[in-house]
Structure formats: C-alpha cells, structure tokens
Amino acid sequence: MRITRPTKLAACLVTALTLLTIGLPSSAAPQPVSNSTNVRYDGSRFVLGDAPAAIGSTEIRQRSGLAELTPVRFAAPTSAVVANYSTGTPDGSSAEVDVRAWVNDRWSEWTPATAGTPTALPGASDQVQLRIIVSAPPTGAQPWVADATVLPTDKVAPSGMSIQAAPLKSRVFATREGLVGGTTANGHVIVNRDHFVALPSRRGLASNGSGNYSVKVCTASRCAFEPVWDVGPWNTKDDYWNPSATREMWKDLPQGKPEAQAAYQDGYNGGKDQFGRTVANPAGIDLADGTFWDALALTNNAWVDATYLWTGDGGRGTVSITSGYLNIRNAASSTGAIVGMAGKSAQVTVECQTTGQSVTGSQGTSNVWLRVHPGMYVAKAWISAGTFGAC
Structure with a gap:
C-alpha cells in the first residue's frame, strides 16, 4: 500500500496561517459533504x-467514488491555496483531491491539488471547494483520503488558467453513449432517451443533478445544451478545451483538439x-441518447x-425543470418549430430577450423569451436567469 502524508512545507504553513479545516476531528461527525457518490466516511x-464497477463510456471497468466537500470561505481573496491530506492507495487503486474557486460569479473548473503543494487558482477568490x-x-482495494484541509497562500506563480471573454468552441467528433441502466462517473443512472454529455476529463465533470459544467452542442440546424455528467470517450485526463500549457496530458497538442x-x-x-x-x-464527446437522437436529430456519429x-x-x-428536457423553438412561441433541446439543470447561453407567447413554468408566468442562439429561443418561465437586453 502507498500512503502519502503532508509535507514539511504544509506543516510550516499550518503554523504560519489560520488553518481552514474542511472536516471535523475523527471522533466527531463526518466531514461536511455537499455531494457524494459511492464514498463512505468511516469516522476518520x-x-x-461497495458499489460495483460502473459501466462508463471509456469502457475502463473500475469502481469509483466522488465526494464534493462543503465550500470554505476565507477572510480575504487569495490567488492560491494549499490542500493538505493523506491517502491510502492499495493494490493499483488511486486517490486524488481537486480544488476549484468561485470566480466571476461561477465555479472555475476542477484542478488537481497535490498534498502540501501550492495550487494556483484561475483568479483571486475568497471561496474554494475540495473534491x-x-x-x-x-474487486478488492479500498482507497481512502483523510485529514483534508485547505488554506490560502501567495507562494505560487500564476496558473496560466483564466476565464476567457468568450467560451472556447471547437469542432469535434460526437459519438452516442447509450448504456441505459449504467452509472456515469458522477453517479447518475442512465435512463432511456437521457440528456447529458461525456467529456474525457473530470476537470469539467458536474455533480449529479448539477449543470455548472455544461456544453452547447450544435449541428448546422439544431443545438443542444446539456450538463457534463460522464467521463469519456477514450481518455479520462484529456481536458482538450484548456490551453496546451495547462492540459493534464498531451501538452503538445493544440487547444481544442482531443487526443x-x-x-x-x-x-x-x-x-x-x-x-x-x-x-x-x-471522438471528443459522447452524447446521451436523448441528446443524440432527439435534441440534435442525429442518425449516426457526426462532427x-x-x-x-x-x-x-x-x-x-x-434550465429549471424536474426531469427530461426543455424544447428550443425557432420563434418566441410554443408553436414554433423545435430546433433543439436543453437538458435538466443545463446552463444555456443568453444573447438577449424578447416578448412572445405567455408561458407558465417553474419560474412563474412570463411572456419573455430568451434567445440562446441565432434563431433559437426558450421560454424564460422555465429558465432561472436575470434580465437581459432586448433583441
């Protein structure tokens, strides 16, 4: 078994700074967890x-678990943090801790945090979260993580990661995931005609039921907005949407090109x-059946x-619905032709707003419609959003 412990650097930083502990002493209640899949707390x-190996789009049969700990707020913004923790990884297993920060009113993507080593954030933030x-x-091995803590530091160079003025768009080959009844990397059980996508890195993996990492996928005539709920195809450490220098692997490939x-x-x-x-x-993206067949009307794998x-x-x-999907129309009316779909909890881009047919939904009754792509609209009655300029 390989066991890692906090370094001397971490110990020095603990004495120099106020320790911000994610968890509680081992004799107390379990550490606060905001979201967990196939992870148990044994007191320390x-x-x-014990869930069996999941059916995943990567076809790599492994048992896996994920736990997002409760976010921690610092007294002042910081540009870097130090995460301390111990791990046990017997018999070919693995354990890692990632960190993200609240920047520009949204969560940044997850970044691996080596124990005791400063990790740069994509921007100054007073709120971070560990995963x-x-x-x-x-079969067999039960890896573990213990004593997870995080504290601010300024002892690190900039990460090179940032929130861009406009999100990256790239042309990639899409394949259909299928696997109804299987379990995704975030613990979602795949249902018939499901709505989500898989990308080949956990850096952009949303928690089950969340859409804080979402993609917009378009053909020449249709668009889908879907949450990222699985990892694949092919790779699990290919965050190809990031600049080459900050990719987990394959740093010699251009940004936007999957390995x-x-x-x-x-x-x-x-x-x-x-x-x-x-x-x-x-393939650089996998599409659940509902995204593939219904939202984009694909009949075969496609660019x-x-x-x-x-x-x-x-x-x-x-998208504020309890299940399924929201239709995207070619006009600000429920009689407009369906030109795409947006899955439960997915984020949608909003270009502007206009008035149209009055609709009653989860956000009340409204005649406001949001343009999410040229010639494509959704009823604001089903979208949790602020106010936008007129189209």
Missing part, C-alpha cells in the same frame, strides 16, 4: 464504497489512447460544434 477517512476522487479495480482525434487522424501517441488502446474513431460554457463569460441561465 473517506473510503471508496475527493477514489478509484480501484473491479483521440490526433491519435486517429495523425497517429499521435502511436494511434493509442492513455490506456494503450488503439483509437477506433476520433459537431461544441462550446464549453464554463471556460468563458457571457449571459447565462439555468
């Missing part, structure tokens, strides 16, 4: 639970993914334009 540690990820082979695409088209990495499998298609909404600023709203 977060341990991988624990534990994974293991289908699987480079492997398939150019023979990059010997034509293999990070697990050594021969890449059989250039699409994907926009990674959390990577940039701009008007946003959140």
Whole structure:
C-alpha cells in the first residue's frame, strides 16, 4: 500500500496561517459533504464504497467514488491555496483531491491539488471547494483520503488558467453513449432517451443533478445544451478545451483538439489512447441518447460544434425543470418549430430577450423569451436567469 502524508512545507504553513479545516476531528461527525457518490466516511477517512464497477463510456471497468466537500470561505481573496491530506492507495487503486474557486460569479473548473503543494487558482477568490476522487479495480482495494484541509497562500506563480471573454468552441467528433441502466462517473443512472454529455476529463465533470459544467452542442440546424455528467470517450485526463500549457496530458497538442482525434487522424501517441488502446474513431464527446437522437436529430456519429460554457463569460441561465428536457423553438412561441433541446439543470447561453407567447413554468408566468442562439429561443418561465437586453 502507498500512503502519502503532508509535507514539511504544509506543516510550516499550518503554523504560519489560520488553518481552514474542511472536516471535523475523527471522533466527531463526518466531514461536511455537499455531494457524494459511492464514498463512505468511516469516522476518520473517506473510503471508496461497495458499489460495483460502473459501466462508463471509456469502457475502463473500475469502481469509483466522488465526494464534493462543503465550500470554505476565507477572510480575504487569495490567488492560491494549499490542500493538505493523506491517502491510502492499495493494490493499483488511486486517490486524488481537486480544488476549484468561485470566480466571476461561477465555479472555475476542477484542478488537481497535490498534498502540501501550492495550487494556483484561475483568479483571486475568497471561496474554494475540495473534491475527493477514489478509484480501484473491479474487486478488492479500498482507497481512502483523510485529514483534508485547505488554506490560502501567495507562494505560487500564476496558473496560466483564466476565464476567457468568450467560451472556447471547437469542432469535434460526437459519438452516442447509450448504456441505459449504467452509472456515469458522477453517479447518475442512465435512463432511456437521457440528456447529458461525456467529456474525457473530470476537470469539467458536474455533480449529479448539477449543470455548472455544461456544453452547447450544435449541428448546422439544431443545438443542444446539456450538463457534463460522464467521463469519456477514450481518455479520462484529456481536458482538450484548456490551453496546451495547462492540459493534464498531451501538452503538445493544440487547444481544442482531443487526443483521440490526433491519435486517429495523425497517429499521435502511436494511434493509442492513455490506456494503450488503439483509437477506433476520433471522438471528443459522447452524447446521451436523448441528446443524440432527439435534441440534435442525429442518425449516426457526426462532427459537431461544441462550446464549453464554463471556460468563458457571457449571459447565462439555468434550465429549471424536474426531469427530461426543455424544447428550443425557432420563434418566441410554443408553436414554433423545435430546433433543439436543453437538458435538466443545463446552463444555456443568453444573447438577449424578447416578448412572445405567455408561458407558465417553474419560474412563474412570463411572456419573455430568451434567445440562446441565432434563431433559437426558450421560454424564460422555465429558465432561472436575470434580465437581459432586448433583441
């Protein structure tokens, strides 16, 4: 078993700064958790639970668990933090801790935080959150994380990561995920005609039921807005939407180009993914059945334009429905033709607002419609959002 402990640097920082502890002493109640999937607390540690290996889009059979800890607020904004924690990783298992920050009124994406080592944030923030990820082979090992704490520091160079003026858009090959009845990387159980997408890195993985990491996926005539609820295809550490210098792996590839695409088209990495499998298609995004068949009306795998909404600023709203999807129309009326769909909890871009048919929804009764793409509208009665300029 490999066990890591906090470093001397961490110990010095603890004595120099006010320690901001995510959890409670081991003799007290479990550490505060805001969201958890297949992770249990045994009184002192977060341990991988007993759920069987999930069916995932990457086809890598592993047991995995995820726990988002309650956000911590500092007395003043900081540009970097130090996370301290211990891990146990027996028999080929793994355990990691990620951090994100509240920047520009939204959460930044998750960044791996090495124990005792300063981690730069994408912007100054007085609120951060830790996430624990534990994974293991289908049987046996139970990796764990204990003593998770986080504190501010200025002992680090800028990360190179930032929130752009406009979110990144790239043209990628989309495949259909399917796998109805399986479990995604965030613990969502896939249902028939489901609405979500998978991207090949946990950095942009939303928690189950959340859409704070969402994508806009468009063909020539239709668009879908969907939350990122799974990891894949092919890779699990290919955050290709980030600048090359800050990618987890494949730092020599251009921003916006998935490793699987480079492997398939150019023979990059010997034509293999990070697990050594021969890449059989250039896929950079997986689409759940409802997104694939219904929202985008695809009949086969296809090239699409994907926009990674959390990577940039701009008007946003959140789909406020209890299940299923919201139709996107070609006019500000429920009689307009359906030209796309937005899944539960997904964020949508908002270009402007106009008046149209009065609709009653989760946000009350309103005749305001939001333009989410040229020629595409959703009723504001179903969108949690502020007020926007007129179209």
